[in-house]
Amino acid sequence: MNEMLNIDNNIIELVNNCEKEISAEFSKIDDIVMYNSTKVLNAFINNRVSTEHFNGTTGYGYGDIGREVIEKIYSEVLGAESSLVRSQFISGTHALTVCLFALLRPNDTLLSITGKPYDTLDEVIGIKDNASSLKSFGVNYEQIDLINDDFDYDKIKEVLTSKKIKVIEIQRSKGYSTRKSISIDLVEKVIKFIKEIDKDVIIMIDNCYCEFVSTKEPTEVGADVIVGSLIKNLGGGIAPNGGYIAGRSDLVSLASERLTVPGEGAEVGPTLGINKQLLQGLFMAPTVVGSALKTAILTSRVLEKLGYLVEPKYNEERVDIVQNIIFNNEEDLVKYCQGIQAASPIDSFAKPYPWEMPGYGDKVIMAAGTFTSGSSIELSCDGPIRPPYIAYQQGSLTYEYGKLGVMKAVSNLVND
Numbered sequence: 081m082n083e084m085l086n087i088d089n090n091i092i093e094l095v096n097n098c099e100k101e102i103s104a105e106f107s108k109i110d111d112i113v114m115y116n117s118t119k120v121l122n123a124f125i126n127n128r129v130s131t132e133h134f135n136g137t138t139g140y141g142y143g144d145i146g147r148e149v150i151e152k153i154y155s156e157v158l159g160a161e162s163s164l165v166r167s168q169f170i171s172g173t174h175a176l177t178v179c180l181f182a183l184l185r186p187n188d189t190l191l192s193i194t195g196k197p198y199d200t201l202d203e204v205i206g207i208k209d210n211a212s213s214l215k216s217f218g219v220n221y222e223q224i225d226l227i228n229d230d231f232d233y234d235k236i237k238e239v240l241t242s243k244k245i246k247v248i249e250i251q252r253s254k255g256y257s258t259r260k261s262i263s264i265d266l267v268e269k270v271i272k273f274i275k276e277i278d279k280d281v282i283i284m285i286d287n288c289y290c291e292f293v294s295t296k297e298p299t300e301v302g303a304d305v306i307v308g309s310l311i312k313n314l315g316g317g318i319a320p321n322g323g324y325i326a327g328r329s330d331l332v333s334l335a336s337e338r339l340t341v342p343g344e345g346a347e348v349g350p351t352l353g354i355n356k357q358l359l360q361g362l363f364m365a366p367t368v369v370g371s372a373l374k375t376a377i378l379t380s381r382v383l384e385k386l387g388y389l390v391e392p393k394y395n396e397e398r399v400d401i402v403q404n405i406i407f408n409n410e411e412d413l414v415k416y417c418q419g420i421q422a423a424s425p426i427d428s429f430a431k432p433y434p435w436e437m438p439g440y441g442d443k444v445i446m447a448a449g450t451f452t453s454g455s456s457i458e459l460s461c462d463g464p465i466r467p468p469y470i471a472y473q474q475g476s477l478t479y480e481y482g483k484l485g486v487m488k489a490v491s492n493l494v495n496d
């Protein structure tokens with residue numbers, strides 16, 4: 081193995097030793113994978129999936145029974161009344177955008193209680209000027225920052241009792257920030273708190289990277305609507321693109337009419353032959369998320385052993401599939417990412433360098449040798465070129481390929 085991938089024996093030994101130390105963490109992941117697999121299989125059985133559901137529609141996409149069964153299965157697995165699972169969502173950001181525009185009207189207020197949302201939402205909300213933003217339609221935006229990685233309950237109460245808020249957005253995964261991600265227990269607690277003050281406010285969750293990381297989804301603990309991407313956790317590395325919105329039927333219906341046409345909503349939308357991939361992707365998703373989590377835990381332990389700060393630590397509770405390594409210098413961040421790319425199945429020969437990416441303030445380096453373009457349930461690693469030079473690593477379709485990726489990245493980091 082070391083000769084094939086040109087990795088030093090001492091690195092292989094280090095990684096194998098770390099692997100022994102983390103076996104208790106792995107067995108916790110196995111339990112979660114077992115639970116979520118049971119949930120998924122049960123939903124397939126309850127909804128009587130058969131090969132006829134693999135047939136897709138074209139054109140308007142009327143009467144697509146595969147699409148309908150996929151959405152029923154998603155609803156059951158997520159504990160939601162209804163769901164919209166569509167390849168017409170071009171990204172997670174698009175699904176979030178459709179949801180926000182569906183729920184908010186002129187003079188309404190959107191409140192984020194997890195600080196500034198994901199970078200790509202800046203122009204959607206109007207934090208950064210755009211002639212098509214929510215702000216341009218007269219939708220107000222306010223935000224409350226987290227304090228010590230928890231919600232600012234006093235401030236939330238103050239805002240909710242002083243004015244009418246239409247939608248509260250909670251982003252669970254940290255994005256490119258340095259905060260911790262938000263656990264399902266914290267989500268449950270804050271939803272109870274909010275609903276006691278205002279039972280009508282709509283609670284919308286950006287659930288990207290968090291699906292199947294624990295045994296509960298936000299829709300099972302009181303969230304009104306949740307949103308995510310199919311080239312992340314729930315697509316299982318098999319869905320070629322798409323996104324989902326799940327939750328209360330009335331809200332999902334509004335989202336469907338915003339995605340397609342008022343009056344047609346979820347009744348249209350051709351699946352063009354991807355039904356089998358969406359079904360098989362969801363079927364694989366619990367295991368694939370488990371592989372991504374094990375890769376993250378191994379990475380955390382190995383890089384900590386090498387003297388780097390890591391978040392989360394190997395034995396901390398995980399909320400999403402993201403692993404941070406705080407490199408504190410540009411060179412190490414770049415070398416590590418280049419190592420991840422070199423151990424990728426696709427474009428292993430390409431060397432990523434930091435570049436000015438549209439939508440981001442700083443230069444960004446991105447390693448993603450993935451089967452599906454931009455997929456981050458596949459092993460990928462990126463980071464903005466700014467202090468403290470944090471790598472955001474996520475994914476791996478199997479643990480074994482993840483382990484090889486980490487070995488190669490560490491080898492690149494320490495050897496040249």
Ligand SMILES: *Cc1c(COP(=O)(O)O)cnc(C)c1O
Pocket residue numbers: 171172173174198200251252253254255286288289309
């Ligand atoms: C990935 C992600 C999104 C959506 O990103 P896309 O690249 O548009 O799919 C939104 N929020 C968070 C927290 C994410 O991780």
